[in-house]
Amino acid sequence: MTQTATAARRPPAQMLRTAGIAVAVIAVIVWRLTTLVVTPTVIVQAVLTGLMAGAVYGLVAMGLTLIFGVLEIVNFAHGALLTLGMYLGFLLVDRLGLNPYATLIVVVPALFLVGAALQAGVLNRAMGQPLENQLLLTFGVAILIENGLLLTFGATPRTVGVTFGAPLRVFGAVASFPRIIAFVAALILAALLYWALQRTKLGTAIRAVGQNAQGASLVGIDARRIYVLTFAVGASTVGAAAVLVLPFLQTEPTTGAAFTIIAFIVVVLGGLGNVTGALVGGLAIGLIQQLGGVLLPGQDSLMAVFVVFLLTLFLRPEGIFGGRAT
Amino acid sequence: MSLLQIEGLTKSFAGLVALHDVSFEVEPGAIVGLIGPNGAGKTTLFNVIAGTFPPTDGRVIFDGTDVTGWRPHRVARAGLGRTFQLMRPFPALSVRSNVVVAALQRHGSQTAAERAADAILDRLGLLDRGAQPAGTLPTAGRKRLEVARALALAPRLLLLDEVMAGLLPAERQPVIDMLREVRDQGTALLLVEHVMAAVMALSDRVLVLHHGELLAGGTPEEVTSNPAVIDAYLGEEMLIADT
Amino acid sequence: MTRTVGVDDPQDVPVGGGSRLSGLTATLLRSRTELAILLGMVVVLALMPAVVSGQLLTIAVRVLLFGLLGVAWNVMGGFAGQFSFGHAAFFGLGAYTTGVLLVEVGLSPWIGMAVGAVVAAIYGALEGWLSFRYKLQGAYFALATFAFAEMLRLFVLRSDALNGAVGYRVPLLPESSWWMLQFPPDSPNYYFVMLGLLTLALVVVILLVRSTPGLFILAIRENEPAAEAAGVSATKYKVTAVALSAAMTAVGGSFYLMFFFFIDPEIAFGPRLSVEILLPAIIGGVGTIWGPAIGAVLLIGLGELSTMLVRNPPAFLSFLDGRSGVDLLIFALLLIGIILFLPRGVYGTFANRVQR
Numbered sequence: 028m029t030q031t032a033t034a035a036r037r038p039p040a041q042m043l044r045t046a047g048i049a050v051a052v053i054a055v056i057v058w059r060l061t062t063l064v065v066t067p068t069v070i071v072q073a074v075l076t077g078l079m080a081g082a083v084y085g086l087v088a089m090g091l092t093l094i095f096g097v098l099e100i101v102n103f104a105h106g107a108l109l110t111l112g113m114y115l116g117f118l119l120v121d122r123l124g125l126n127p128y129a130t131l132i133v134v135v136p137a138l139f140l141v142g143a144a145l146q147a148g149v150l151n152r153a154m155g156q157p158l159e160n161q162l163l164l165t166f167g168v169a170i171l172i173e174n175g176l177l178l179t180f181g182a183t184p185r186t187v188g189v190t191f192g193a194p195l196r197v198f199g200a201v202a203s204f205p206r207i208i209a210f211v212a213a214l215i216l217a218a219l220l221y222w223a224l225q226r227t228k229l230g231t232a233i234r235a236v237g238q239n240a241q242g243a244s245l246v247g248i249d250a251r252r253i254y255v256l257t258f259a260v261g262a263s264t265v266g267a268a269a270v271l272v273l274p275f276l277q278t279e280p281t282t283g284a285a286f287t288i289i290a291f292i293v294v295v296l297g298g299l300g301n302v303t304g305a306l307v308g309g310l311a312i313g314l315i316q317q318l319g320g321v322l323l324p325g326q327d328s329l330m331a332v333f334v335v336f337l338l339t340l341f342l343r344p345e346g347i348f349g350g351r352a353t
Numbered sequence: 354m355s356l357l358q359i360e361g362l363t364k365s366f367a368g369l370v371a372l373h374d375v376s377f378e379v380e381p382g383a384i385v386g387l388i389g390p391n392g393a394g395k396t397t398l399f400n401v402i403a404g405t406f407p408p409t410d411g412r413v414i415f416d417g418t419d420v421t422g423w424r425p426h427r428v429a430r431a432g433l434g435r436t437f438q439l440m441r442p443f444p445a446l447s448v449r450s451n452v453v454v455a456a457l458q459r460h461g462s463q464t465a466a467e468r469a470a471d472a473i474l475d476r477l478g479l480l481d482r483g484a485q486p487a488g489t490l491p492t493a494g495r496k497r498l499e500v501a502r503a504l505a506l507a508p509r510l511l512l513l514d515e516v517m518a519g520l521l522p523a524e525r526q527p528v529i530d531m532l533r534e535v536r537d538q539g540t541a542l543l544l545v546e547h548v549m550a551a552v553m554a555l556s557d558r559v560l561v562l563h564h565g566e567l568l569a570g571g572t573p574e575e576v577t578s579n580p581a582v583i584d585a586y587l588g589e590e591m592l593i594a595d596t
Numbered sequence: 597m598t599r600t601v602g603v604d605d606p607q608d609v610p611v612g613g614g615s616r617l618s619g620l621t622a623t624l625l626r627s628r629t630e631l632a633i634l635l636g637m638v639v640v641l642a643l644m645p646a647v648v649s650g651q652l653l654t655i656a657v658r659v660l661l662f663g664l665l666g667v668a669w670n671v672m673g674g675f676a677g678q679f680s681f682g683h684a685a686f687f688g689l690g691a692y693t694t695g696v697l698l699v700e701v702g703l704s705p706w707i708g709m710a711v712g713a714v715v716a717a718i719y720g721a722l723e724g725w726l727s728f729r730y731k732l733q734g735a736y737f738a739l740a741t742f743a744f745a746e747m748l749r750l751f752v753l754r755s756d757a758l759n760g761a762v763g764y765r766v767p768l769l770p771e772s773s774w775w776m777l778q779f780p781p782d783s784p785n786y787y788f789v790m791l792g793l794l795t796l797a798l799v800v801v802i803l804l805v806r807s808t809p810g811l812f813i814l815a816i817r818e819n820e821p822a823a824e825a826a827g828v829s830a831t832k833y834k835v836t837a838v839a840l841s842a843a844m845t846a847v848g849g850s851f852y853l854m855f856f857f858f859i860d861p862e863i864a865f866g867p868r869l870s871v872e873i874l875l876p877a878i879i880g881g882v883g884t885i886w887g888p889a890i891g892a893v894l895l896i897g898l899g900e901l902s903t904m905l906v907r908n909p910p911a912f913l914s915f916l917d918g919r920s921g922v923d924l925l926i927f928a929l930l931l932i933g934i935i936l937f938l939p940r941g942v943y944g945t946f947a948n949r950v951q952r
Contacts (some may be wrong), residue, residue: 284867340739425821
């Protein structure tokens with residue numbers, strides 16, 4: 028990853044331009060708010076839905092930023108792993124009648140193993156190669172998983188039936204229970220992941236290798252083993268997210284694909300390798316997506332996300348929190 | 354009039370001051386050495402002069418024109434060439450094509466550029482390797498290629514960044530001779546060097562950079578006997594090799 | 597002003613002067629080997645409709661089309677070294693421009709093709725200029741190209757004027773016409789048009805590689821700071837490469853519309869297309885002249901093979917019967933295999949990279 032730190036060299040003219048763009052964006056938002064018939068309820072709903080979706084984005088992105096940050100692998104198979112987790116969860120619910128959330132116990136370790144196998148067996152060989160090759164490799168894996176699932180399960184969307192009763196009402200906005208659970212659980216899992224990275228031996232080793240693989244091996248850390256474990260952790264994060272979304276998203280082979288690109292956008296926004304940044308970035312993107320849908324009713328909700336993405340790439344590539352520069 | 358005038362050049366990176374108020378001149382056809390401990394800011398100075406990034410303050414005046422903040426390719430086309438400390442060939446292109454790229458700035462047709470490139474390669478002893486991919490050249494060859502490529506621009510001033518680095522002592526003298534010849538043909542040289550023997554042998558004048566500031570300037574003998582200069586180098590290895 | 601150091605050359609032409617025609621002639625001469633090979637292949641391929649027809653001919657047209665798209669992508673991704681993950685943007689711009697001009701204004705698709713190429717070139721130049729100006733590289737650059745394509749897709753998706761998700765249809769004319777680029781479905785003329793377009797593209801590429809701008813572009817790919825220090829404006833030439841690549845891709849998009857009569861935002865701008873555009877070069881050999889065309893043959897060939905497998909699977913593969921996803925599965929395995937074992941592509945591993 029060769030993105031030189033250009034934060035240092037920002038002559039006044041460029042700061043002015045950045046400020047100008049920020050002012051323009053805010054002006055557009057304010058204008059839209061005044062000209063659109065937008066009730067407070069709509070805004071609250073957008074914020075609520077955005078935060079709930081955003082927490083899941085954040086969880087998925089945390090795994091990705093870990094992989095991106097430590098292994099420098101552009102993991103385009105991230106979303107496909109999510110889909111895999113969803114199908115696994117679906118199978119367990121469908122055949123064994125388990126409670127969807129209980130499948131966490133199986134799906135997370137299963138994805139852990141899949142991730143480990145993937146890294147050790149396939150991706151390992153491409154570690155030194157240029158970024159584009161890794162991108163294509165993981166992309167190939169993604170297509171493999173997607174179409175393997177298509178072949179096995181067919182294209183019919185599957186749903187997991189969950190009965191929770193009436194949705195919750197918050198300030199006039201609606202929040203269904205599965206989404207609330209997903210929100211809370213995502214935050215808890217994110218906190219757990221953060222804690223694990225900071226406090227456990229493995230977590231510290233992972234962070235060490237992410238900072239400086241050579242230095243880490245000099246103090247006795249087996250970098251290759253850490254690579255496998257990091258990818259596995261990243262994959263299991265996605266597995267957890269898969270279980271959380273299972274109750275309210277349709278399970279089809281392409282479900283995870285949208286998550287891949289959003290996860291990358293979140294990672295860039297939050298800062299490469301920055302795990303807290305990924306969570307906050309996820310929440311931000313969730314909000315931007317929903318609010319963008321409200322403020323630009325003629326456009327797809329993702330449009331606002333892509334605009335923000337490009338602006339981030341151009342004006343602050345190191346992300347909100349400043350990830351690794353290279 | 355001087356060929357190169359550096360006036361009050363300052364460069365800071367987010368609080369770190371790499372260069373502070375550096376001023377000096379280079380006369381046409383002169384060889385000026387630039388020495389200083391590691392981290393003194395020598396390569397930064399080159400990068401600012403050559404346009405890799407603009408200075409925070411100060412001016413670079415080349416051949417009467419203010420080239421401060423000009424993009425690298427404009428500076429190169431104006432007749433100010435440079436080589437890189439970490440060599441930068443075009444690995445997949447032939448040795449010849451490497452030089453032709455630069456020669457095309459001075460010749461309208463590829464044929465003419467190729468002829469000029471061959472002439473330069475011949476002078477630098479690389480003609481027989483012309484068709485070889487540049488990536489297969491050994492270190493010494495790559496050094497020569499760097500210089501050849503810069504020479505193809507027909508520069509009036511050439512910035513050489515540690516051209517002696519990585520060369521065995523036996524390989525140094527031919528390069529020193531070659532550089533003298535380049536000067537005799539009309540190109541002034543400003544060289545950053547750690548190999549003191551080369552600096553002493555080549556330079557008319559020597560400038561000393563320390564912590565981003567010009568510490569001293571004068572003939573090689575004056576500078577190397579200057580107590581402040583010696584002081585600055587304490588803790589650094591000063592290579593006063595005899596050959 | 598010419599200055600030479602130690603070299604006397606009274607024939608030297610001043611920089612910027614000199615006739616372009618003589619430069620072109622010189623480049624043509626240098627490229628004579630590749631042009632001769634191309635001529636030979638074209639002659640052979642032109643005979644194909646005499647031997648092949650119907651379904652197979654359609655497959656051949658698709659091979660040629662993806663050959664063109666691969667060659668076009670390769671200009672930016674291979675020669676300029678700027679990996680694009682969003683080439684569908686240019687394809688779609690070509691297709692929709694042609695469609696709109698045809699349906700709304702009644703203009704010939706040939707004109708539409710030209711206009712589409714210009715539109716795509718402008719979009720590409722803008723996209724490239726912004727990305728280079730803000731120093732995007734590697735994965736960041738690739739993601740940006742993806743974003744530029746997605747934004748177009750989303751915009752067209754929600755655009756009523758462009759029929760949104762329903763897509764754009766080319767009306768059937770009562771009689772065939774070269775000017776309107778419409779022939780009976782089993783006519784070999786589509787094949788000839790596509791062959792002509794691909795040949796043109798290859799001629800452009802062959803000449804580009806041996807030309808001065810081409811040398812600069814390659815040098816920038818090899819080492820950008822060194823190229824700048826050698827007097828080459830990196831931004832100018834990179835943007836040029838992107839614009840050229842975009843224009844060529846758009847031509848492919850225009851043809852697609854006229855051949856298949858239908859596009860929608862997903863087909864024209866979608867990520868799947870972006871991947872299909874870059875695969876031929878990856879499989880054949882990035883940065884080579886013939887690689888993308890060879891890759892297209894392999895890709896489409898394998899695709900057809902897998903389709904046949906699904907329709908009439910042999911006994912031991914009977915579970916595949918009627919299922920979808922097999923062709924992509926095979927693509928995926930091919931892609932993974934290539935990256936792991938032949939990262940320079942099937943042709944690129946054995947051929948030398950473009951020799952300059």
